[in-house]
Amino acid sequence: MDDIDELRSIVQAHPIIDNHAHNLLTAENALNYEKYPLEPVTSEAAGEALKQAPYTLSHRLAVKQLAALFNCEPTWEAIKAARYKRVTAGYEELVRKCLEGTYSLLLDDLLADHDIEHYTWHDKFIGSPSGTRRIVRIEAVATQILHDIWGPKAVLLEYPQGSGGILRFMDHFKERVSKACLDPMVAGFKSVICYRSGLNVKIDDDRLPYEIDDMLRDIVMNEPSLRIAEKRMNDFLVRMALTVIRDTAKSNGSKPKPIQFHTGLGDNDIDLVLANPAYLQPLIEKYHDVDFVLLHSSYPYTREAGYLASVYPNVYLDLGEVYSMVSKDAELTILRQAMELTPTSRLLWSTDGHFHPETYWLSNRQFRDTLETVLVDHVKQGVLTVSEAKEAVADILFNNSSKLYDLKLSPPKVALEKSKSKSNDLSVITYTKYLDALAAQNPNMIVWMQWVDYTATIRVRMFPIREFQKIVKGQRRIGITLAVLHMLQDDTLAQGGVATGQFYMRPDLHSLRKNAALKSNSATVMTFWEDEKGEQLEGCPRTTLQRIVTALNPIQVTLGFEIEVVILRRDLDGEWKPLTRNHSWSNITSDIRQNALEFLEEIVATLASIDIHIEQFHAESAPGQFEFVLPPAPPLEAIDTLLKARQTIQNAAEGHGYRATLYPRPYPFAAGTASHAHFSISPTTEEESFLAGILTHFSAIAAFSLSQDISYERVASGVWAGSEWVAWGTQNREAPIRKISAGHWELKQIDGLANMYFAMAALLAAGYLGIAHSLTLTHKDCPVDASTLSAGERQRFGITEKIPKTLEASLAALEENDDMCAILGPGFVEKYIAVKRAESKKLASMGDDERRTWLIERY
Template sequence: MDSLDSLRHTIHNHPLIDNHAHNLLNQEAVTDYDNYPLESIISEAHSEALKNAQSTLPLIRATNQLSELYGTPCSNWSDVLAARNKWVEQDYEGFVQRSLEGTHVLLLDDLLMDEDDEDVEPYAWHDSFTTSATKRIVRIEALAASLLKRIMNEERDPEESIWNKFRTKFLALLDDAMDDSAVVGFKSVICYRTGLDIDPYKADEDTMTASLHRTLDLGTKKSGYRIEDKPLNDWLVHETLQAVTLKKRQGVSKPLQFHTGLGDNDISLIKANPAYMQPLIARYSVAEIVLLHSAYPFTREAGYLASVYPNVYLDLGEVFPMVSREAQEMILRQSLELTPMNRLLWSTDGHFHPETFWLANKQFRQALEKVFVEYVQNGDLNVSQAKSAVADILFHNSNRLYQLNLDPEHKPGLATQSLISTNDPSPSDQIDAFLRKNPETKYIWMQWVDYTATLRVRMFPVQEFIRIVRRQRRVGIALAITSMLQDDKVLHEGAATGQLYMEPDLNSLYINGGMSAPAARSATIMTFWRSEDDKPLEGCPRTTLKNIVDLLHTEHKIDILCGFEIEVVFLKPQKDPQSGRVVAYEPATSNHSWSQMTGDTRGMVHILEEVTQVLSSMGIELQQFHAESALGQFEFVLPPAAPLAAVDALYAARQVVTAIAEKHDLRATLYPRPFPTGAGSASHTHISINPATREEEFLAGILDVYCAITAFTLAQDASYERIRPGIWAGSEWVAWGVQNREAPIRKISAGHWEFKSMDGLANPYLAVAAILAGGYLGLTRSKPLMMKDCAVDAATLTPEEREKLGINTRIPRSLNESLRYLQRYSEFQELLGSEFVRNYISVKSGESTRLAAMSETERRLWLLERY
């Protein structure tokens, strides 16, 4: 059973997404205390009022806590200034890194200052200190003010309506921001300007024209124009919410954040109550709205809105470290009174000084510990529920809301050979926790996938596996596995010499779900291959994938998400009455069609639901499942994850499907086209990059080496039986198209593609690595995308039509053709590992020769029984 210590560990170590923050000052400005007083880290006061901050409880608490950040005892504010000045002078970037420790990504409102202000660092500068690239929150009032100043400094037609010009250009800027992948949301400070009593209906043109002219009258072309006239401010909010609504209906979430609650003395505190927004929230019921800053002192009102309106979220920022410890705990408790825990977001509201981030994160984690430990002790939550809620608040809620597609387990710069980071529990702790949760587990299956996509396994009693985890012993395997076919034939002479070692990856540990006893008492884990001197071994499929993912992150600041669709055909074995051996298979259903519930399909539902329930119990939550086109064919859609974790989950899920099918006397096969007249089975692979700003270069690189990639994704001659036009298998030309299911690459959204030229005979670690390697080469070469969007099956076009689109290469028609393409691309080979590629080509060529020697019937049966 989980302990309170494990809850505390989660609270203090889980990575966080800071869903609302601002730019830091540069090294020169950060000690300019006249313009940027350090006391502002704990107070919204200014000028004379700020002088009193040193006698407040929040500042005294901060003084004591900052000793830890600076590594120097601080008994008063003078000590704080001396210690931080030393840090800033000697290692400002190191100081920022310490202050942002644990922050996975920042969502920056980077228009706190004027856009040309030189004192703050640009938003992209912050990327160096977080796991993932910084994202932007666009402040709509700043956008409007900048536009207005630009318009007024341009030559204008005196007959032209200034309102019409401003409206047209603002809406164009809003559209551009909506389409910018670096922008994940918007923010309004209407709370400061005219209050949250926003008129739920837009004013007419005459009212808006008058409002704009009043705004112009209060500014100048040099100083600019402050947007603080109510009709104009209300209009900006309405237009943004309309744009957010439209984008959401297209499947893209870009929420609008509102400052609510406390602020400096520029605010009307009464009108900072988000309760004023209820009519507006009800009107724009699709647009997702974030109430910032805990809405303090109106936290309960904000919590009510988040509880009764499905489009409202409550952010818990700014009050950390602005108020006392007791107040922070009270605010957290009040937010939990009504607000669903999947509607709570975390932010620091960090700005200017690095300490704002560090103190906010530290104090929030302390409040989380106090409140959630108490809830567990009082029986309101169990430890597992509390840990889930904490992880949601810190990371997952923002990850879902802003569609960041981030993996909390991804850690930058992690050495290939490392099992876990130094901040994680030790391997012994991990396996102990797993066994406490699954005490029935008696055996661990250590698995690897070879170059023929054969899943191989060694089984260990739990106590022996614990010794392996603790590195008290190593598991050696003959190096021959890198040259072995499915029937254990080794291709190279002398391959019996040499050894590699399996290193278990505890992040891939799953219960063997769906199996009958005694297999039900076992668990599986995937492994890395290590050399005799304990270094990563070239050619290890999991290491190959991990290396490419790490390169994309460290060199290009690109993070990857991957997801798979399992297409599987359920077959009934036909046995010889004399020998009892299986001699043929027939489909489990005959009255069957895509996404239809026929009588035959209904007979399979209990099996499909059993698969879903078992996967859920293992922590793999399917997104959907349904009947596919071929007889007996069904599809299970897995959730996205980081590439390594996604492939690990794919194998765990396939094992469940196979095991449950066997319990019902069926065979579940991934064979690409079991019946020549039916549709084929693929392993469609979804890959998305974040940020998507260089998506064209990434895609261009993949297209450039696509025919070499197929050596890994279409890994047997049987794979090419499916590559035909007209059966929604991606057809037969190298092409891409937006939502085109007859293109081998279907673009789904910015930076998100589905790759259709992949099936269950591929080693998916290597297949995904090959796709990503192509993308990496495109980024490294800054390769332009020359091929145009293809809206139809390219096979239906004339050669001239294909030429206009830049489509001029057929997908290979055999494995040998794909392998010949692979041999052409030396840079692609070097990226994957040249020696590995040579060995892979040798193994696949030998496999092809072995299978070609069989009759068609023998070969089909042989593959059906293995895949």
């Protein structure tokens, strides 16, 4: 049963791409039940019919589940009362809870044009680095054109007669659909023709409906909602949209974006007979090169939809909307019917969540439970192996949507441990239900909630796993004194630090990993910082980075890091000395073979045991110095992995009585120790402006990437550390920015003493400013160390600025850079500068040997 339990855990925890949903209400409207009643979370009924919703099985199940969500009595009145408290205390925290497990959202954001949050507002609640994507509703586009071009005032003044109206309408419609085809934030299209005139779309009526001119005028003059209900016009819109989608992709050399069709279950204004997706068969065949998504499980026509998805390669079946709308038995039946014929590679999940966040929460919970039941039954019946069932989970919840909508997303991969004991074999996926299973299997585990302060010190609070569960579920909040924002390594406060106030840590379960190379039954998790109201706190390292990454959308960013460490051991006098002395770059010397090789391989194996897979490792140049290269990943994941890998390497070293230090320049006679950062952007269309921004703001970036005075001992020519001038060069390791390929660079001027979240946030913020201000790249590709050039030669390469040689110079550059201060957060920058100046003063008061030992023992 171990394999079955693992399958259950994966179903309950696998991240989701919600391929069809709608915007949530603003906090101001979330409690406006007169306009937006709560009962529709369990029913498609409206008006008088909605009064009967409490008597349905779907509603009664939802009451019990929502009572658990709000920790109240299982009555509708108690739920509303508890909900009022949650919404008024912190609406966004409720939204975050209800969207837990959602990695990406595709929103039809044209369901309403008021009282809702903008589609980008939802980005803060999901994990995808590319943010929320849009689904464009073609009928809403048509309505917008009627409003924009032929609104009532325009009609009264002038209205095009004859055929001019429809031609003008067509031109604008084609232009807007074509533009949406090319918009990277648009994932696809949608038609609600099912609501308007039914799915029996005629495919052989190519005549221009000139007579519709009069109809358009009638709509504008007499229909307040500008709703187009005439069948011939609706059919014409669908055919025209499909043609534009197909032809735009063909001319652009790309794949057409999919189109979703509402089918089956819906409001009472549909013709239920004409909601059968079988009516779409001729249209599917005619537009065979455009992918069709049949929404809402096509209930009660699920089998018909499954047939279409099984015989047409351009048809997919969405399993959404019915979950929380029908009984538990019906949910099971719908999924079983969907799987009778439909390949699991053509099934998609969505919530059809809209207005109230509970619509998301209920749908996801009920579908996970249904999927678990059906797949476990298939495994027990011998229809599926556990491996095949796991594959189906990943495909339905994530992979199929990522591929169909060309999202280029991969589910976050996080692992705790694969122990020698099979009963403790914990393959981790994040999220609450898996945490519950983990607690049941390992009730004595301790979870370290970590954050990185402004001195790059990792600070920790430790909790028994059952207490950690309460934190994750919102039953406890962990407050940390705001003094941390001014705290040095020895807990003294920089100027401005006070003992009043606190922030709260919110764990990010994506980062949960088992501690390895420690005699400890524990795991670590990174955190976000929030204020009393649950809002993001300015100056939180991880929030700052994620905010910049979101601002760069639709450009996607990938980071990769090289971990350089010097392995030291104490000699008989208690001094730290290099583990290996007979040592050179990329060389396996006899000293390394005898004293280091087994230990290095142990490190790589230990990292692999917690799902951190090193791409390569080798000896670096300085005595005892080695490098481990991590794979690329989205920014937060990449840095979380970097910090965990460093901790693990240091744990392993301490287990042997060694010290693995990140100290930037252990020996004046040898190369220093860096933490080179690779960064890539996609697409690369803005790469020159992105790079121009980084070079323009490089001195301010250095305040974060070279964050201590000792860091500047590497800012020198001839030590392969990026030399001394702000420049870039293709495969030039004596330039601070080495270009590797289109859109892919390496930052050389960075070391392990940096708070990497801030360093990468500053780097990407500078790139963002370059794009936002359309900066021209004036620096030319420099093929040599710029320090070896004459002033005139540097001028010809556009190289005019030296890299700061002291921390104070970098801090001053940051302080004077209004654009960088504004985007990073002026309050945060002020605190950061105060901390770094106080830290610099403290270290300057030490003798050289004392300072070196002090830093080696901390980094």
